[in-house]
């Protein structure tokens with residue numbers, strides 16, 4: 200009987216042939232999927248998947264880098280700086296880097 204610790208879905212079975220010719224089964228823990236988080240607020244980013252480039256990340260500005268809340272803030276701030284109703288020094292330090300990239 201398989202050991203209880205190897206009956207978990209987090210474990211996968213690997214079949215290998217050893218030098219003597221017989222095959223053996225090994226159990227190996229699956230690697231955890233890396234979680235992607237927002238560069239500013241550190242919240243977990245959703246919609247990150249596998250497949251084609253457009254399926255892997257949200258297809259918008261800062262997609263896969265910033266969450267939708269921080270992205271909206273950066274866009275609004277960068278527009279204010281562009282219209283000169285706000286100077287770049289008045290933008291919060293966290294957003295400044297991204298706002299500068301938008302000007």
Ligand SMILES: [Zn+2]
Nearest residue numbers: 237240266269
């Ligand atoms: Zn965020």
